Amino acid sequence: MPRNPSTGVYSKPAGTTPAVGQVIDPVPWNALTTDLGNEITNSLPRDGSAPMVAPLKAAGGTVSGPGLGFASTPQTGLYLKGGGLLGFTQNGVDVAFDKASVYAAKSGDYTALASDDNAIHRFTAAATLTLTAAATLGANWHYAVIADGGDVTIDPNGAETIDGSATLVIKNGYSVEIICSGAAFFTNKLFARIASKADSAAVGDFVVGLTLSNNSGTPNTHIDFSAGSARLGSSFVSNPSSITKRTNGTFAAGTGAGGLDTGSVAANATYFAYGLRKDDDLTFDTVLSTSATIAGVNTALLTGYTIVKCIGVMLTDANSNIRPFILYPRDEYTFVTPVKDAISVAISTTSALLALTVPSGAKVKAKLRFEFTSSATTNAVLIHDPAQGILVAGIPGDGGNMGTIQVANGLAIGCSDIWTNTSRQIRQVSGASGNIWVWTDGFYFPCGRNA
Numbered sequence: 001m002p003r004n005p006s007t008g009v010y011s012k013p014a015g016t017t018p019a020v021g022q023v024i025d026p027v028p029w030n031a032l033t034t035d036l037g038n039e040i041t042n043s044l045p046r047d048g049s050a051p052m053v054a055p056l057k058a059a060g061g062t063v064s065g066p067g068l069g070f071a072s073t074p075q076t077g078l079y080l081k082g083g084g085l086l087g088f089t090q091n092g093v094d095v096a097f098d099k100a101s102v103y104a105a106k107s108g109d110y111t112a113l114a115s116d117d118n119a120i121h122r123f124t125a126a127a128t129l130t131l132t133a134a135a136t137l138g139a140n141w142h143y144a145v146i147a148d149g150g151d152v153t154i155d156p157n158g159a160e161t162i163d164g165s166a167t168l169v170i171k172n173g174y175s176v177e178i179i180c181s182g183a184a185f186f187t188n189k190l191f192a193r194i195a196s197k198a199d200s201a202a203v204g205d206f207v208v209g210l211t212l213s214n215n216s217g218t219p220n221t222h223i224d225f226s227a228g229s230a231r232l233g234s235s236f237v238s239n240p241s242s243i244t245k246r247t248n249g250t251f252a253a254g255t256g257a258g259g260l261d262t263g264s265v266a267a268n269a270t271y272f273a274y275g276l277r278k279d280d281d282l283t284f285d286t287v288l289s290t291s292a293t294i295a296g297v298n299t300a301l302l303t304g305y306t307i308v309k310c311i312g313v314m315l316t317d318a319n320s321n322i323r324p325f326i327l328y329p330r331d332e333y334t335f336v337t338p339v340k341d342a343i344s345v346a347i348s349t350t351s352a353l354l355a356l357t358v359p360s361g362a363k364v365k366a367k368l369r370f371e372f373t374s375s376a377t378t379n380a381v382l383i384h385d386p387a388q389g390i391l392v393a394g395i396p397g398d399g400g401n402m403g404t405i406q407v408a409n410g411l412a413i414g415c416s417d418i419w420t421n422t423s424r425q426i427r428q429v430s431g432a433s434g435n436i437w438v439w440t441d442g443f444y445f446p447c448g449r450n451a
Helices: 026-042 190-195
Strands: 077-080 086-090 093-095 102-106 110-112 119-123 127-131 142-147 152-155 168-170 175-180 185-187 205-209 212-214 222-225 228-232 235-239 243-250 258-260 270-278 284-289 305-315 325-328 332-347 352-355 365-373 380-384 411-419 425-430 434-444
Touching: 110 119, 119 127, 142 152, 168 175, 205 305, 212 305, 212 325, 222 305, 228 305, 235 270, 235 284, 235 305, 243 284, 284 305, 305 325, 332 352, 332 365, 332 425, 365 380, 365 425, 380 411, 380 434, 425 434
Parallel strands: 102 119, 110 127, 119 142, 127 152, 243 258, 258 284
Antiparallel strands: 077 086, 086 093, 142 175, 152 168, 175 185, 205 228, 212 222, 222 243, 228 235, 270 284, 270 305, 325 332, 332 434, 352 425, 365 411, 365 434, 380 425
């Protein structure tokens, strides 16, 4: 074959360059014409009527002069980069294409390598993902992680960081894409956005579920919280399952652990329950405090937690036991046993405060029932919100919510829901002297719970 297969140069067979008057030898000339016919057959038709039957070997080219280009746009096409890599150029500008995505499942700890560029790894159990040094992986290296069976802790090399932190925990059920700058690692922030439940922009104040109840096994010292969620302003937390906290221990993470923010449980005390969000994995927990405000909660034991919202309240009795109660919709608490807060207490035209068995430190609406007796045959009692100031009982004054029957020393009954002050007190006054009995059935302590 006269065509050199390495260079593609065609050389005529010997004896095919005649001189004037020379007799032509048919043997080499027949070989020449046969050879030309074969080479024409082996050539690629310009009209594309026949395909290549062997690989097409193009020139290496450059980004401005690709080895395979177009007649109308010669600077657009394919060229060979350094290291044997294929390059794509458009109008003389290199176009970058990603490597093929490769999926793999991982059941334990793993170290991400440079060869994992554009890989997707699904971790089916709790694991630590160690990242090779950023300089080794290089800028633009990227990698996707799916936590599908346990939390995945991403640990950059040495003192390197990911999103500015030493480590990043991807909670089970979440995923993240990691990008290398050549010096540090970053994520696409999707995990942080989803995990925070859009805290940065959301507003609102509500409690859904998280219902408090005495624990059935140890009701005196254990309080249960059902599944639910809570938000206050831009803070949100969700609890997928019920948990239990104890009043006979200081706070520790998890169900069944102590719940007090400080000290030991006190008698006849009020404990406010606050929903907590653990900062690193966003899980729910609860702390119990005598403070009626978030600002007053002792946070010495709450490092790594955000206090989201007050989600309820409970009271202790004289024996420091949790007073049995039922929590109904719309934050209505009912004591299993009504509390008799007044027993034949003297009442007169002089207004006086009366303390009730309700939460201290916050205004609540007490659910009250009363009885009243007086030697006066016509008498009225007015029990009211202290915020109304000093009122006068009876028709000439501010009315009443209970009055005696028209018999001296008879008994009258009444009931009412009345707001207290923050010292758990209401006001009482009557048109004439007498005595009252007051039963506290419970109270409303609004936390934003509608059901």
